[in-house]
Amino acid sequence: MAVPWAPARKYVAVSRIQLRASLVYPLDAAGRAISIVLFVVVFLNLWRATYQGAGRSVAGLGLRDVVWYLAVAEVVMLSQPRTAALLAQSVKDGSIAYQLARPYRFLLFHLAARLGDTLPLVMLTLAAGGAAAWLAVGAPPTWWGVALLAVELPMAWLLNFLMSTAIGLLAFSVEDTTAFEWIYNKLMLVVGGVLIPLDFFPGWLRGAATLLPFASATYTPAHLFVRPGGQGALELLAVQAAWIVVLGSALWALYRRGMRRLVVNGG
C-alpha cells in the first residue's frame, strides 16, 4: 500500500497485521456487538419506566436522548483499546523485550497496534448499537451530533488509549496492574457517565466530574452526540483537548521513567 509519508509505513503495517489477527477470531467482536444490543434493550426498559414517572424530560434530556446517549457511551466503552492488560501481559511473559528492541517508537507502535485491533470493534459496536437504538427510539436526535461523532469517537478513543497505556506502563515498575485497570473501569462507569448521564447528577457534582478525563472520554462524546450545540459544548471540547495534551505528555514522561526502571522478567 502506498503511503504518502514514508516513516508512517511501518505503523500502517503494524495496524494491518493487528487488524488481520483480530479477524482470525471474530467471536470477541461479535460478542461485544451482541452485548451492546442487550444494553440498549435494558436501558430502554429501565429509562422508559423512569420517564413514565418523571415526565417527558429530565435535566433537558428525553427518553430518545438518553437511549442514544447510552448507546454512544457503550460504543466507547466496548471498543476502547486495552493496552493496559496487553502491556502487563508482555512484561509478565517477557515478550516486551522484542517490542523494545525494534526501530520504532514504542508508544506509536502500541497506538498503531490498538488502532488495528479495535477498528473492527468500533465498526461492529457502532453498527449494532446504532441499529438497536434506532429501532428502540427512532433516528438520532440531531444530524449535527452524528457528524460530530466522526471527530469525537477518535478523541474518546485516544483518551482511553492514553489512560490505558499509562496504566500498562505501571507494569514496568509494579508487578500487577489489574487493580488499577479495575479502578479505571469503575471510574469510567460512574464519573465518566457510562452508567447514568452526568446531566442527571447534582450541578456541583456534574461540574466536577466533567473536569475529569473519564468524562472527557465518554460523557463528552455521548453528550455532544445528543446536544451538539448545547450550552457548555465548547467547554467540554476544550477540557477534552486539554486532557489529550496533558495525558499525552504525562504518558511520554511515564514511558521515559519506565524505561529506566524496567525489569524484564525471565532468564
Added chain:
Amino acid sequence: MSRPVTPTIKVRDLRKVFTVTRREPGLRGALRSLVAPARVEVAALAGISFDMEPTERLALIGPNGAGKSTAIKILTGILQPTSGNCEVLGLVPWKQREQLARHVGTVFGQRPQLWYHLPAVDTLRLLAAVYDIDGRTAERRIRELADVFDLGSLLEVPVRKLSLGQRMRCEVAASLIHRPRLLLLDEPSIGLDPVAKHHIREMVLRMSEQDHVGVLVTSHDAGDIEALCRRVIIVEHGLVVYHDELQTLRSAYLSSKRVRAHFAGPATLGGLPPGVRLLRQDGISALLHVDTRRATIDGVLGLLSRAGELADLVISEPSLEEVIRAVFSGGRLEATS
C-alpha cells in the same frame, strides 16, 4: 558494507543491581511484607568485562541467574546498567536503542515474536516494514531465509499450528530479516528435541558464515556452544569466571580421563597413586578419575588388573557439559564427579 575494525561488543565493568522485595512465606509473612516490605539489592551483574570481535561466534554460559540474560538485555538496550560501560557496534545500547536495533537481531528463547494466529510470513513482512525494507527486497530476503532455514510452505501456516522446532526456525529467520551484523541468541534451543536443536545450530552457523554475522549465544546447552562457538565466557554470580577459547577449556580438561572398570567377580582396589581418584565403587565396578599429567593410563590398568579379574573397561573424556559443571562448582578446572 565496510566492517568495523573495532570490537563488535565492548563491555567494561558492567554492573546491574536490581532492588527486589523479599516476600516472606505464610500469611504472617505476607502481611509483614505488606506493611514493611523487606527490600534487598541483588547484583545480576557484578562487573563483567569482555570484547567480541566482528563476525566472531561467542558463547556466554552460566547457571540460572548467573546474569547472562541481563547482559543480553543490556546489550540490546532494553535495560540500563547500574554502572559500567558498554558499546555494541560503536553505539551505547540504552542511549541509541532504535539505531542499534537496525543492525542487531535478537532471539529470546521461548518468547514469541511471531503473531500467533497468523502465518509467519506475515510477521516477516511486518518486520521488513518496521526495518524500512522495501517490498521487493523484503520478498527476496524472505525467500533467502526460507531457503537457509528450510521453511518452504511452513511460512504460510498459522504459527499456532507449527511444532516448537518449526516455530523456532521461523523465529530465528524473523530475527535475521534486516541482515543484522550481530545476532544475539538468548537460549535459542531451549525446549527443542535433539533433531530440531541440530537444525537450528546448523542454520545459524550457515547464516553466520554466509552473511558474516557475529553471534553471541547464551545457553545451558553445551551442544549449542560446541556447535557454534570458538570462544566461551563463563559467568557465575554476575562475574566472569572463565574467558578463553573453547579449545583451551577443553584441552585443559582433556588432561583428565575417566576410567570405568567392571570386574568378573569381587575386587579390592589397593592404594591409589597420585593423580588417580576413586569417584565411585561398588562390589564389582569402579569409576576412577585420572589426571594424565600425574598418572599414566598404563599404571591405572595395572592397578585394576591387580584388583580383580577385569570383565570390561571404558576410558572416556569428560564432556563439555561436565567441564562446565566443574567450572561452576569449583571455579577451577578440576574434576569433581
